[in-house]
Amino acid sequence: MTTATPSPTSATPALLRPVFPRRPSRNRVVISLARHLSLLLVLVVVLYPLLWMAGASVRPSNEAFGTLGLWPSNFTLENYATGWSYGSLNFSRYFVNSLVISVLCIIGNVVSCSLAAYAFARLEFPFKRVMFALMLGTLLLPYHVTLVPQYVLFNNLAWINTILPLTVPKFLATDAFFIFLMVQFIRTLPRELDDAARLDGCGHVGIFRRVILPLSLPALGTTALFTFIRTWDDFLGPLLYLNDPAKWTVTQGLNGFLDATGESAFGPLFAMATLSLAPIVGFFLVAQKLLIEGIATSGLK
Template sequence: MMATLKRMKAWNLPTHLILILVCTVMIYPIVWWLGASLKTNAEMSLPGIFPSDPQWSNYVKGWTAIPDYTFSRFFANSFIIELFSVTGSVVSASLVAFGFARVNFRYSKLWFALLMLTMMIPSQVIVIPQYVMFSDLNWINTYLPIIVPHFFGGGGFFVFLLVQFIRSIPRELDESAKIDGCTTFGIYFRIIMPLVKPALVTVAIYSFLWTWDDFFQQLLYINSVEKFTVGLALRLFMDSQSTVEWGQMLSMSLLSIIPSVIVFFLAQKQFIEGIATTGLKG
């Protein structure tokens, strides 16, 4: 027994050392980022991660650096988009996935195959047609081009993820619910949705992260500064100053990742379960 424990410890030591090394390499850029956010422009080129005199005022000054606006406005705009985008993705993707996984209708396999093919179309191909369509609808300089598509399935990846999860749930549960008088929508809402909670959390997290990091669409459709998101505000930060205060900009960019980190850590258990068990239950 003791010999076995010694062998396990001997094997775990190099493994732990490798993990520590990998974690250090991954965390270093964030540590440097934090240190740089506390520096002045003159200290940026000096050696060392942290300055001798940390400039915590960079966070205060950076918050109000853009004329007539503060980052409170930009964070609020981003959260408005996130609220509707995440809600739309979760609701519409779950409904579409339930239809493909549980409802028998004509040409269902063909439609599902076409939906999967949309995942292979480069997003650059549809930029111009989408812009022309939204322009004809007078949606330019609004959040609608960013939000509304989330209410139409949320994307092929989300539907595929949920379909695989729902198919792993025994159909006997549906039949039992029908015997008890449950409607099709009742089966979706009362039976299927509680069982696919990990997958729904996964969809919500992906939708949040992808929308929060989506700089291109926001740049394409939003023109007014008062409607800018955090990503656009960081870009405006460079244009609004004759000499860019890098410490202030880095401090605001560091704050911009905090919502994503909080969302992930609050839901990491369900997220990991949703990824690990998709298509494997049953």
């Protein structure tokens, strides 16, 4: 399967086979080689920055950061120890804060978006088309148009400097993307299962809990994963709502680190930056496997 040779299969009339003589096969080797080389080049460009950062985080601070190499000559974990509580920074606190916010956002999105998705995918009700169009419309809506008034609202509720502005909206299904994702998924589930559950005496809540939710685990997993990544990476939200350094998230901690030191403490800075990405990369590697298994077991193409 290394080359996409249009093999003269049975679909090709036998007479035409000589149209593909032996000579192009040498070209094909060259083309195949070129393909692999170009992919490897892209791979280097894509992975180099990430690997370089990880390398810089375990390099002694006195080694210049203009070094091209990835692996440090003197491996050290000193940067991690220094960065974890650099100056007035407190990364254990930031990680806990980020984790709490992320977990709450995941719960909120999974619950509220799956509820809405079930209604859109399975139930008939007045104004369904209008509401669905409205929901799709918010997918493309720039978030800035609600940024200022939401800030005013949360300010009036005295929610500034709490995690409520970052988490409560998730319980109200404001991430339309995940509703859409789950609607698309639920639509692929056979309706006969709903009917069978109904005959067994299940109402809509029962069907949702016992049939739809268990079968939608892949979509729920995707929602949870993307919610985690977005929340963990989010910078503008915490920047607006969390001013008290004790409530900062990891992204704010990093930004504060950069503000406080410029580039003078880049070793510890990169150590913390690497740590901040570790959960995302880790979850991605795990989920990548789950995804492939899910595709293999469900027989989806």
